[in-house]
Amino acid sequence: MKPAPIYQLRRDQRDALLIVDVQKDFLPGGSLPVPQGDRIIPSINRYIELFQADHLPIIASRDWHPANHCSFRSQGGPWPPHCIMNTPGACFADSLALPENVILVSKGSLANRDAYSAFQDTGLAQLLHQAGVKRLFIGGLATDYCVQETLLSALQHHFEVMLLVDAIQAVNLRPDDGRRARDRMLAAGAVPVSLE
Numbered sequence: 177m178k179p180a181p182i183y184q185l186r187r188d189q190r191d192a193l194l195i196v197d198v199q200k201d202f203l204p205g206g207s208l209p210v211p212q213g214d215r216i217i218p219s220i221n222r223y224i225e226l227f228q229a230d231h232l233p234i235i236a237s238r239d240w241h242p243a244n245h246c247s248f249r250s251q252g253g254p255w256p257p258h259c260i261m262n263t264p265g266a267c268f269a270d271s272l273a274l275p276e277n278v279i280l281v282s283k284g285s286l287a288n289r290d291a292y293s294a295f296q297d298t299g300l301a302q303l304l305h306q307a308g309v310k311r312l313f314i315g316g317l318a319t320d321y322c323v324q325e326t327l328l329s330a331l332q333h334h335f336e337v338m339l340l341v342d343a344i345q346a347v348n349l350r351p352d353d354g355r356r357a358r359d360r361m362l363a364a365g366a367v368p369v370s371l372e
Contacts, residue, residue: 179370192233192309196316201258201265208258219343221273237294240282292325301333311336315343320357339366
C-alpha cells in the first residue's frame with residue numbers, strides 16, 4: 177500500500193500526533209540503540225510543526241523504568257537496562273522538538289510489569305476519548321516493538337490510525353522484523369502516511 181502524503185489529508189480537532197519513545201537510550205550510543213534511530217527525528221519534528229500549526233494534541237510516550245524492572249537481563253528479562261527513571265538515557269532526544277504543551281505518557285513504571293504499548297496502564301485511551309480524539313498519527317521507536325504494540329492497542333481502543341512510515345525505525349533483531357511489523361500494522365487497519 178502506497179503511503180498517502182500527509183498534506184493531502186484534511187486534519188481537524190479529532191486528530192492527534194502520538195510519538196513513541198524517542199529517548200536517548202534507544203538512539204545510537206544509548207544502552208539499547210535502534211540502528212539509525214536518530215534518522216527519523218527530522219521527520220518527527222516536521223510532523224510536530226504540522227500538528228502545532230493546526231493546534232492539535234501532541235502526545236509523547238516514554239519508557240520510564242525502575243532500576244529493577246522485569247524486562248532487564250539482571251531480572252531475567254530480554255533487554256539490557258534502559259530508560260531508568262530520572263537518568264540521562266530516559267530523556268527524550270536533544271534534537272526532538274517537543275512543544276511545551278506536549279502530553280507526556282510514562283509506561284513500564286511498575287517493576288513487575290512490562291509495557292510495550294503507550295496505552296498499557298497509562299489511562300491514555302480514556303484521556304484521548306474524553307478529548308474527542310478519533311484519529312491518531314503514530315511514529316517513533318521501535319517499529320517492531322513499542323510502535324507496533326502502541327498502534328495495535330490504538331486500533332483495539334477504536335481509534336483510526338495513520339502510520340507515519342517515514343518516522344519509524346526498527347530494531348530488526350531478525351533481518352525482516354521491521355517489515356513484518358509494518359505489514360502486520362497495515363493488515364490490522366492502519367493507513368500509511370508520509371511527508372512526501
